[in-house]
Every structure is written in structure tokens, then in C-alpha cells.
Amino acid sequence: xxxxLVLIKPDAVQRxxxxxIISLIExxxxxxxxxxxxxxxxxxxxxxxxxxxxxxxxxxxxQFMTSSPLVAISVEGxxxxxxxxxLMGTTNPIEAxxxxxxxxxxxxxxxxxxxxxxxxxxxxxxxxxxxxxxxLSGYSRDIDKWIN
Numbered sequence: 001x002x003x004x005l006v007l008i009k010p011d012a013v014q015r016x017x018x019x020x021i022i023s024l025i026e027x028x029x030x031x032x033x034x035x036x037x038x039x040x041x042x043x044x045x046x047x048x049x050x051x052x053x054x055x056x057x058x059x060x061x062x063q064f065m066t067s068s069p070l071v072a073i074s075v076e077g078x079x080x081x082x083x084x085x086x087l088m089g090t091t092n093p094i095e096a097x098x099x100x101x102x103x104x105x106x107x108x109x110x111x112x113x114x115x116x117x118x119x120x121x122x123x124x125x126x127x128x129x130x131x132x133x134x135x136l137s138g139y140s141r142d143i144d145k146w147i148n
Contacts, residue, residue, distance in 0.1 A: 001148070002080040003033075005126035007115035010068035011107075013037075018071055021101060021114060025075060028083050029147040034074035034127075034136040040065050047129055060110060072130040076138075078148045081123055084116035 008021050026032065040048075045062045052058045077083065089100025093112055096103035106112040117123035127136075 001076055002078065002120055002123070003074060003076050003127060004030075004080040004084045004117040004123045005115075005130060006073040006075055006084060008071035008073070009111070009113055009115060010064060010070050011111040012105075012113040013069055013071065015105075015113075017105065017113065022073070024087060024101065025073070025084075028087055029143075030075040030077040030080055030083060031139075031141060031144075032073055033076050033138060034131045035071065036130070036135070037069050037071050038130075039069050042066060044129065048126065057110070064110060074127050074131055074136055081117050081120060085118070088114050088116050 006021075006025065008018055012018065012021060022032070022035075042062065045065050046053065049058065049061060049065075052061060075084065087101060089096030089102035089106075091102070091112060092109045093102040093106035096106065098104060101114050102112050117126050
């Protein structure tokens with residue numbers, strides 16, 4: 001079973017899209033094992049986006065991600081990272097396919113509604129940044145035998 005971190009970014013929260021995005025995740029068969037709303041601080045932004053610290057867009061990214069609450073979600077399922085990457089669409093919404101969150105709803109590269117882990121290793125690290133083990137719930141669903 002694979003895991004992924006999903007962040008419903010501040011623009012999606014402000015646009016009242018939390019429920020829509022959670023529904024899309026569940027409709028794809030992924031199991032939500034943790035969810036919380038929080039306001040990202042500078043320290044957490046630095047840890048999450050450490051690979052981008054020296055890039056020219058980092059200051060704006062950090063400013064955006066700390067501007068308003070976001071929703072952190074831990075998901076689990078077969079090929080969770082790949083499923084979430086497919087559901088999100090490419091980073092640039094102009095290039096994102098119709099039927100993806102970004103392709104259907106995002107406006108700009110900087111405000112693209114959703115973050116998802118890009119590998120199993122990143123998922124483990126990112127989930128641990130946002131959730132302690134006692135905040136995650138493993139459970140069985142009747143549908144798991146049909147989709148996993």
C-alpha cells in the first residue's frame with residue numbers, strides 16, 4: 001500500500017474547493033488516513049520546499065503558502081503517488097489535461113490549488129512533516145478488495 005501527502009493550497013481553500021477536491025480523491029479510490037486544516041509557517045514551508053530555496057520563485061511560493069489556511073491530507077492506496085499526480089494534472093494549468101484539478105480549476109502556475117508528493121520517499125517525509133503517527137488512522141474499508 002502506497003501513501004501520498006496532499007495539500008489543498010490556500011487558493012483552493014479561499015475558493016471553497018475543499019469538499020470538491022476531497023470528493024475527487026475518494027472517487028479515485030484513495031483512502032484518507034489523516035486530515036487537518038492549518039496555517040503553514042515559514043519553518044514548515046522551508047522544510048517542505050527545501051529543494052526550491054535557491055530558486056527565483058521560492059519567496060513568492062513561501063508567501064503564498066503561508067498566506068491563508070490550507071488542508072493537509074494523508075492518503076493511502078495502490079499507486080497513491082501516481083494516482084494523485086494524475087488527478088492533480090501538470091503544474092502549469094494551461095498545460096494540464098481537462099479532467100484534472102489543475103486543468104479544470106487552476107488559474108496560474110503559482111496558484112494551482114493542490115500539492116501532491118512526487119515519490120514514495122517524498123510522501124513519507126512530507127506526511128511526517130504534517131502528521132504525527134497518532135494523527136493517522138489505518139482502517140479497512142469494504143471496497144478495498146475491489147480497488148486494491
